[in-house]
Every structure is written in structure tokens, then in C-alpha cells.
Amino acid sequence: MTDSALAARKAAVHLLDQVLGEGRLMAECLSTGALDHLGPQDRARAQRLAAETLRGLERADRILARHLQKAPPLTVRNALRLGTIELSQGEAAHGVVNAMVEIVGRHRKHGRLKGLVNAVLRKVDADLPEAWEKLRVPRLPKWLRVPLVAAWGSEAVAGMERAHFAGAPLDLTVKPGGMTPDGQWLPTGTLRLHEPGQVSVLPGYEAGDWWVQDVAAAVAARVLDARPGESVLDLCAAPGGKTLQMAASGAKVTALDISEARLTRLRENLSRTQLEAEVVAADALTHEGRYDAVLLDAPCSATGTIRRHPDLPHAKDGSEFGALIELQAQMLAHAWGLVKPGGRLVYCTCSLLPDEGEVQVEEALSLFADMTVDKAALALPGIESGWITEEGGLRLRPDYWPEIRGMDGFYIACLRKAG
Numbered sequence: 001m002t003d004s005a006l007a008a009r010k011a012a013v014h015l016l017d018q019v020l021g022e023g024r025l026m027a028e029c030l031s032t033g034a035l036d037h038l039g040p041q042d043r044a045r046a047q048r049l050a051a052e053t054l055r056g057l058e059r060a061d062r063i064l065a066r067h068l069q070k071a072p073p074l075t076v077r078n079a080l081r082l083g084t085i086e087l088s089q090g091e092a093a094h095g096v097v098n099a100m101v102e103i104v105g106r107h108r109k110h111g112r113l114k115g116l117v118n119a120v121l122r123k124v125d126a127d128l129p130e131a132w133e134k135l136r137v138p139r140l141p142k143w144l145r146v147p148l149v150a151a152w153g154s155e156a157v158a159g160m161e162r163a164h165f166a167g168a169p170l171d172l173t174v175k176p177g178g179m180t181p182d183g184q185w186l187p188t189g190t191l192r193l194h195e196p197g198q199v200s201v202l203p204g205y206e207a208g209d210w211w212v213q214d215v216a217a218a219v220a221a222r223v224l225d226a227r228p229g230e231s232v233l234d235l236c237a238a239p240g241g242k243t244l245q246m247a248a249s250g251a252k253v254t255a256l257d258i259s260e261a262r263l264t265r266l267r268e269n270l271s272r273t274q275l276e277a278e279v280v281a282a283d284a285l286t287h288e289g290r291y292d293a294v295l296l297d298a299p300c301s302a303t304g305t306i307r308r309h310p311d312l313p314h315a316k317d318g319s320e321f322g323a324l325i326e327l328q329a330q331m332l333a334h335a336w337g338l339v340k341p342g343g344r345l346v347y348c349t350c351s352l353l354p355d356e357g358e359v360q361v362e363e364a365l366s367l368f369a370d371m372t373v374d375k376a377a378l379a380l381p382g383i384e385s386g387w388i389t390e391e392g393g394l395r396l397r398p399d400y401w402p403e404i405r406g407m408d409g410f411y412i413a414c415l416r417k418a419g
């Protein structure tokens, strides 16, 4: 075992400790330097190992429970979980077991438990792969599963859980005429790569011909359909996937976000793709102006992105969502005031919860006499009529398109202002 392989596994265990012990999202851990001590390859490996462990956590725990009389301390449990996941993927047992024994053995408080780790992982290895395949697809935690079953039914939620467990391919939004790697063109115009490898070496990356964006996220700007010369405000813009799409259409885009750190990434994305937008660091709730079109991709629970962020159901418990729902309503009301008469507002969230989508639009429609829903804006290639909701929005779900590896969950509605 190389030092580097050990370092990546150790970092993965540490990430798991933070997500499962402190309720931190992996993105937060990364932005505060959790993996800065590693080289790029080990960083990617640590992230991948932690994500795969979180995806299969329920299965790993069920297998481990057969060989543990009581739960060991969290960091030991996380080493066992990671070891179990790697063994289930067919990694050589001696390498996995030695690594986990080494990680726990060097732990200043729990070093004495390395013998337990050795014994348990050897028993787990003897059970696999049959034991793994017999277990059910991991379920969402109750706090999220219950409202989702109430909204979409248990069959749909089971489909979502299969999609979460399978993870996501890499989707690209391509500039017109841009150079691309080989991939699968999806009906809505996104390019999907099933085995992408390292993104920054793919054809067209350096030239800025495309950017990474899930197929569902790319639909919102297609619904807004920015025209050359139109003034468009992207109200919660960073890191800029939708800003880039609208700028590529030739619109005059203002990209606003409250987070300077995230706007740095937006500026980098504009520069790599050689697209232009006015960048504003401000609170959406105090911004003034009048625009032909406004896109509000409001901060939300992000429950639609669990395929790519398997940490979310483990790090969160839903207690923050009430405040987000309130903020979304305030933002929608303020954004409405920024739309010129005759203009349009696209409201969207990457959430699976109707309170952050369908319900927000229903309430806005009851509040603003000059607001109507533009269903025609949703008549786009690849959008199925069954995805249109009662109030006239578009509901996208991870259980859709299972045969081509799904999509993120998203809600999108186009609201027209009377002229």
C-alpha cells in the first residue's frame, strides 16, 4: 500500500467523521480546506471514497451489524464502513484491511481497536459479494422520505432511491458549435458522458466550449429563452451555470449573488468560456432595477441533487428548511418587482419538496394579480407532458429517465407579467 493510497483513505474517513458526526456537508468541509494537504488525484480519490460510502451506508451498516456486538466509536465505525464499501467493490482484501487497521491503529484515542477492525473486516470479506447484493437499495432517512412519499408516492420514492444509489453521470452544457468529447446527446440538448475521467483534460474544456451542468438544471435557462440584446437578471447566479447559458444566447446578463467566494468561481467560469456578464455582489432582496427577464434559482434544500451529493441526507435533518421556504417566498416577491411589464420571471429550485416549488408558485399566483403562468414556455424538446404540474410548472425528478441514468430533481415555472 502506498503512502498516498493510505492518505486518501484516511482523509475519506475524516470526511465521514465530519458529515456523520458534525452534520457538515462535504462541500463545506472542502471549502474549509479538509483535503488541501493532498495532491489532486488523492483529493479526488478521498472525495469519491467518502461519497460512495455515504451512498451505500445503509448496506454497509447492515453487514457490519452482523459482526459487531456494540457500535464502536464513530471514527472506527467510519473506517469499517469505508472498508466494507471497498470490499463490496472487489478491492483486494489485504490492501483494504491493512489500510483500515493502519488508520485506526494510528488513532490517538482508539488505536487499541485495530484488532477489532482486522477481525471484523475479514469476516465482512468472507460474506461478500453475496451479502451485498441481497440487501435492499438504501432508503432516504425518515425526515425526508416521509414528505417525499406524501408528495410523490412510495413507488416514485423507491425510484428516486435507486437513482441516488446509482449516482450521476457527467452532464455538459455545450456552447453552440463548441468542441466536445464523445457522449450521448439527451433529448433536451445536454451532452452526457458515462465514463468521463478527468474533466479538465477533455476536448473543449480548455477552450471553454462547455461547462458541467446537470441536464435538469440546464432546462431552467432554456425555459427562460433569453434573446440577443435582452436585459436579463440572474438573481442567485453563482457558480454560474445558468448565467453562462443566458450569456451564450447573446443576452445582456447581470449575474448577482450574495457570496463573494461563489462569485469568484462564476468569474472564473465566465473567463474560461469567454462569455460576458455584469457581476454584482449583493443581496437579492435589496437589488433594484427593471429587466426584460429575471431568473430566480433560489437557495433551497438541494434535495434534488442527492445523486451527486449523497452527504446531504446524512448531514441534514430538515430543520433549516422552514427558513429557506420563507426566504424563497420573499425573494420571489422581490424578483417580481424587478420584471418589466410584459416581461417574465423563471422561478426554479433544485428541490424535491413541493413547498419549495409548486406551493411557492401557487402562493405567488394568489398574491399578484398581474402574474400568469406561461405553460407554453415549457414546450421544449425532450420535456414530457406528464411532467407539467397542476399550477403550470415543470416537475423534474431523479426517477425519470432511469434507462439513461436519470436527472436531478428540479422545479421550474415561467411567470408572465401583464403588459
Ligand SMILES: C[S@@+](CC[C@H](N)C(=O)[O-])C[C@H]1O[C@@H](n2cnc3c(N)ncnc32)[C@H](O)[C@@H]1O
Pocket: 235, 236, 237, 238, 239, 240, 241, 242, 243, 256, 257, 258, 259, 262, 282, 283, 284, 285, 297, 298, 299, 300
Ligand atoms: C442554487 S444556488 C445558485 C446556482 C446557480 N444559479 C447556477 O446555476 O450555477 C443559490 C445561490 O443563491 C445565493 N444566495 C443565497 N442567498 C442570497 C441572497 N440573499 N441574495 C443573493 N444570492 C443569494 C447563494 O450564494 C447561491 O450561490
